[in-house]
Amino acid sequence: MEILESPPALSGALGGAWSLRPLHASSFCDTWEASQGTLRLFVKSAPRAGAGQLRAEADGLRALAATGCIRVPQVHALTDLAGGGAALAMEWLDFRAPDARFGARFGEAMAALHAHPCPLEPAGFGWRGDNCIGGTPQRNTPLQPASWGGWLQFWGRSRLCPMRDRLPASASALREAVDAVIERMPDLFSDGYQPRPALIHGDLWQGNWDMLADGTPVIFDPAVSCSDPEAEIAMMELFGSPPAGFRAAYEAAGGRWPSPQRMKLYQLYHLLNHVVLFGGGYAVQALQVARALA
Numbered sequence: 001m002e003i004l005e006s007p008p009a010l011s012g013a014l015g016g017a018w019s020l021r022p023l024h025a026s027s028f029c030d031t032w033e034a035s036q037g038t039l040r041l042f043v044k045s046a047p048r049a050g051a052g053q054l055r056a057e058a059d060g061l062r063a064l065a066a067t068g069c070i071r072v073p074q075v076h077a078l079t080d081l082a083g084g085g086a087a088l089a090m091e092w093l094d095f096r097a098p099d100a101r102f103g104a105r106f107g108e109a110m111a112a113l114h115a116h117p118c119p120l121e122p123a124g125f126g127w128r129g130d131n132c133i134g135g136t137p138q139r140n141t142p143l144q145p146a147s148w149g150g151w152l153q154f155w156g157r158s159r160l161c162p163m164r165d166r167l168p169a170s171a172s173a174l175r176e177a178v179d180a181v182i183e184r185m186p187d188l189f190s191d192g193y194q195p196r197p198a199l200i201h202g203d204l205w206q207g208n209w210d211m212l213a214d215g216t217p218v219i220f221d222p223a224v225s226c227s228d229p230e231a232e233i234a235m236m237e238l239f240g241s242p243p244a245g246f247r248a249a250y251e252a253a254g255g256r257w258p259s260p261q262r263m264k265l266y267q268l269y270h271l272l273n274h275v276v277l278f279g280g281g282y283a284v285q286a287l288q289v290a291r292a293l294a
């Protein structure tokens with residue numbers, strides 16, 4: 001992606017006199033290191049098309065920070081840019097390679113987040129606004145009651161169905177398999193598990209967590225919602241895996257690992273998203289998972 005915002009314009013939008021160093025461009029935004037004296041910020045800027053995604057990211061970071069359970073970059077400013085764009089400035093964080101005890105600290109922090117009371121009022125599944133998963137819009141229309149039945153409806157209506165509808169026309173077998181999974185969903189809870197809504201990061205692949213110099217785990221680039229926490233673990237297990245020691249600490253602190261069937265159910269959503277975004281071999285993998293569940 002080309003750099004869309006000129007450094008002087010962005011510096012002005014952030015309050016002036018910032019020295020800006022371009023870092024990289026993702027599918028929807030540019031990233032910058034902004035410095036002013038000893039103050040450093042990590043800044044994302046996006047044109048109109050990506051501005052909503054940045055606003056949702058800021059909202060998600062603030063919601064995660066408000067739980068007090070896990071470290072996220074603090075939002076410094078969310079600013080409008082000319083032409084309907086937006087810039088999200090957050091504190092600059094220096095990461096280190098995870099140490100031997102990192103997984104345990106991370107597992108404890110995630111268990112605390114998943115045990116934290118659902119911030120939606122009244123409690124339910126979804127979120128106060130839609131956001132994006134990767135570059136794909138994610139529907140979060142809140143759904144009460146916060147019961148097992150409510151969760152099944154939410155995962156069907158707001159997760160699997162919208163993603164199924166975005167599949168390419170050529171993916172008719174996959175669409176049918178997804179429909180069969182939706183029908184079968186109640187059977188995947190025959191162990192009596194009753195999910196309750198908790199705030200989850202929502203997109204916790206290996207590229208969205210790291211460690212600070214003092215050992216503190218940090219999560220960033222969220223796609224939050226109030227969901228079954230098992231869905232978070234399933235995502236962590238899909239692309240890469242949680243660090244050594246995570247699972248033992250997570251379970252010791254009261255977190256629950258998904259059953260093999262629900263692991264697949266929740267991973268299917270992200271695999272479908274990868275078919276939508278990248279196509280190719282993800283369609284084969286998604287079809288295998290869907291057929292194994294249906």
Ligand SMILES: Nc1ncnc2c1ncn2[C@@H]1O[C@H](COP(=O)(O)OP(=O)(O)OP(=O)(O)O)[C@@H](O)[C@H]1O
Pocket residue numbers: 025026027029031042073090091092093094207208220221
């Ligand atoms: N607050 C921060 N301070 C310093 N570096 C950061 C910060 N947040 C993220 N980074 C670095 O920038 C990289 C990209 O961040 P992030 O995932 O939020 O951006 P993105 O544009 O959505 O990227 P991608 O498209 O790769 O997901 C991260 O992998 C991390 O190394």
